[in-house]
Amino acid sequence: MSSPIRALPPADDPFPRAWWPRVTMVLVAVYVVYACAQLDVSWERVQTGLANAAHFFGRLFPPNFTRWELLLKGLLESLQIAVLASTLGIALALPLGLLGARNLMPAWVSWPARAIVVVARSLHPVIVAILFVKAVGFGALAGILALTVASVGFIGKLFTEAIEEISLKQVEAVRATGAPFFSVLGYGVLPQVFSRFIGFATYQLDSNLRNSTMVGIVGAGGIGGTLFAAFQRFDYDFVCAILIAIISLIMLGELFATAVRAIFIGNATLADLFRRGAGGRRDRLVEDD
């Protein structure tokens, strides 16, 4: 009757019951129900909301491009904010990211550098933008400074992590030749992280483009201010035109970022961008990562 398998002591169960994940899932489910009740999220609310939404979306169309000069001016300002903030942010994040790498720097250097990066990351760009608007006044300068801080926080952290993952064997070999510190950086460290760094930088430019269309809502320059004003005046057809323009800008930025990666990482030519399918291209970029 009793097979040898059943005779195994409980400790030899091949799939031990994991109780904690189950308990956690139940707790999360209970909290979701509780939060819905607290926030008065009910089916009736959703129904009236949907009716409202239909009305609003009806007024968005057709988009109204008659004030295209205002639109273009806002877009160009957003673009300038994004490019300037990315450039400044990358320039600051590079040394900070390097100083924060614990495998190359002593603790008394890496901890302060990491602390700066953590502070730069901890606040959302909109909150930082509000602070800078109060500090330096309305306009693009506040937007540039806010997005610079965001860039430092993002790239600084990723760059530090990239450096901490490099192969120290290659660094050791360069050190063994008697190379001075900056040559070790240039020949042992940088080649290992360069392509990833280009990836981070282009991603940050893309992210800054999106954020630069938003900081205007709090008065920090760019198309966001125009968008906010159009909302408040219920000019929904103009709002629609602005949204279309923003989407186009982001798509152009995406194309530009891909081109930059292709040029710098050097495993795809510009012609490849148009010849190849997106899947094939991504594979090659990942392979080089």
Add this chain to the structure above:
Amino acid sequence: MLTLRHLSKSYVPGKPVLQDIDLDIAARGITAVIGPSGTGKSTLIRCINRLVEPTAGEILFDGADLARLSGAALRHARRHIGMVFQEYNLVERLTVMENLLCGRLGYVGAWKAWRRKFPPEDIRRAFELLDVVGLAGFAHRRADALSGGQRQRVGIARAVMQEPKLLLADEPTSSLDPKTSVEIMQLLADVARSRGIPVLINMHAVALGKRFADRIVGMSGGRIVFDGPPANLSDDVLKQIYGGEDWLDE
């Protein structure tokens, strides 16, 4: 040429990996260090160019005690010591030419090196050396596109680019197949002879050591237990170095 006096190293206090090593390396010839895994062969080699910090002792080389150098003085001493690694340790993303020129980084300023402004003489020698190690035409290949044997040839060429007065090799053939291993050992022997420099190699393959080395140093338990010409390396000595005897029946 190179003299080690009372060299000791403990990674953990009280558990020495190297104990009181005394060793004299003559101005030329190949010395092979053999011994079981974990007996401190790699640590010994790495102490010499201070990739590992010795705990105590002296490393007399070229009129200075390497164990006491630091900063620029240590870097200047390292320029004269070439090193070949088990896993080649090439900079994978750089070209073969850039990897060779890494051997000149101790002589060329960082600013010039970043802009790839090496003296024409260095570049001429690099092309020459590529020819010598059998990799002519590979200058612009990226290191990660090479096979193991080719990488180790680049590793040797990089070390020779330093114009070293001493060549260290840390298990240079352990990641290679038997045929390539012999070719790499032959290349190291050729370099040692043609440049008249001493080579200190630590290795696992006793047969390769016997075939190419002028002198064998056997280590066991962090100490030197044999030192002599390959001909004196009897089965009894091997038993003493590696322990046991079953493995000798080949």
